[in-house]
Amino acid sequence: MTQDEARAKLEECRVQIDDIDRRIVELVNERTRVVEEIGRVKREAQLPIYEPKREEQVFANITASNRGPIPADCVRRIFERIIDEMRTIQRRKIVPHPEDPQC
Amino acid sequence: MTQDEARAKLEECRVQIDDIDRRIVELVNERTRVVEEIGRVKREAQLPIYEPKREEQVFANITASNRGPIPADCVRRIFERIIDEMRTIQRRKIVPHPEDPQC
Numbered sequence: 001m002t003q004d005e006a007r008a009k010l011e012e013c014r015v016q017i018d019d020i021d022r023r024i025v026e027l028v029n030e031r032t033r034v035v036e037e038i039g040r041v042k043r044e045a046q047l048p049i050y051e052p053k054r055e056e057q058v059f060a061n062i063t064a065s066n067r068g069p070i071p072a073d074c075v076r077r078i079f080e081r082i083i084d085e086m087r088t089i090q091r092r093k094i095v096p097h098p099e100d101p102q103c
Numbered sequence: 104m105t106q107d108e109a110r111a112k113l114e115e116c117r118v119q120i121d122d123i124d125r126r127i128v129e130l131v132n133e134r135t136r137v138v139e140e141i142g143r144v145k146r147e148a149q150l151p152i153y154e155p156k157r158e159e160q161v162f163a164n165i166t167a168s169n170r171g172p173i174p175a176d177c178v179r180r181i182f183e184r185i186i187d188e189m190r191t192i193q194r195r196k197i198v199p200h201p202e203d204p205q206c
Contacts (some may be wrong), residue, residue, distance in 0.1 A: 006148030013141045020134045022168040024127060025178060031123045032173045038116045045109030065125040070135045074188040075128060081184040085177040
């Protein structure tokens with residue numbers, strides 16, 4: 001493979017990555033909307049916000065559905081970050097912290 | 104809303120979250136496969152693995168496609184984690200570090 005051929009192939013791969021990323025952004029927003037709904041329901045019914053057991057179910061679900069090639073540890077760390085960001089959003093809906101950064 | 108009604112609604116939301124998460128896992132695996140292909144092409148053509156400019160393009164793409172409600176900072180941090188995990192996977196394909204953890 002020449003360097004020119006390689007560059008053309010890389011460009012093709014990057015178009016694919018950008019498309020995948022846009023779909024991930026859409027799904028993360030869809031997840032945020034459901035998490036916001038959960039927050040509203042919990043506030044209304046005065047149920048506890050933080051449920052560590054539910055978090056374990058989330059990890060069990062992603063691990064079970066992972067067919068690879070991404071290793072289980074990597075996908076778990078990605079979801080730890082997603083859950084962490086969602087928790088921050090949900091918490092701010094209840095007690096606003098004006099001194100906190102944007103999300 | 105009674106606590107029973109709230110619990111039924113939460114259950115419904117969790118089914119939705121689990122479905123969204125499985126789709127995210129699938130996309131993250133699709134992304135990993137393309138990143139692996141990029142790694143193969145770069146090795147074959149002896150092109151540099153790390154390209155900070157490309158990373159900025161990735162962030163520009165996700166920021167432009169984000170319609171919310173997730174704030175820009177949050178989605179950026181999620182993608183920082185995704186990219187970080189992919190970089191680890193890609194690096195290990197070139198120089199294996201047997202002492203490193205699984206991914």
